[in-house]
Amino acid sequence: MKVKCPTCQQDVEWSQTSEFRPFCSKKCQLIDLGEWASEEKVIATKAEQADLSLLDPEEIEAMLSKQPDDFFKH
Template identity: 40%
Template sequence: MQAPATGPGKPRIVRCPACGGDSVYGETNPFRPFCSERCKSMDFGAWASESFRVPDPTPPDDQPFGDPKEQ
């Protein structure tokens, strides 16, 4: 999907990552890319409570790296 063309004086509208609503992506919106302080706070809270996680590909210390047949 292509972003709509924007011109001078026409704000870029993006989808809020929290609620999916329209959000102004510009200097007039201090919460960008979120649509509101509430959505920004909800997202921050989810990261702080570890609801969002980035997978760690590192195996536990008791498992060897690579193919076990090679060892």
């Protein structure tokens, strides 16, 4: 099976013999690690996710009224 390297998007064979999977190389693996270490990449916590309960119902209605007529048909 082939997957895309998360760093450079090059095709990578996903198998037991792919030493750096899902990365294509040690270089791409280290680039990704550096991005996590410098906090360029993070996993959002529940506290960081938008809390829709804080929105005023009137604000929600105003936002929805700005959508095209076929917004809910998709």
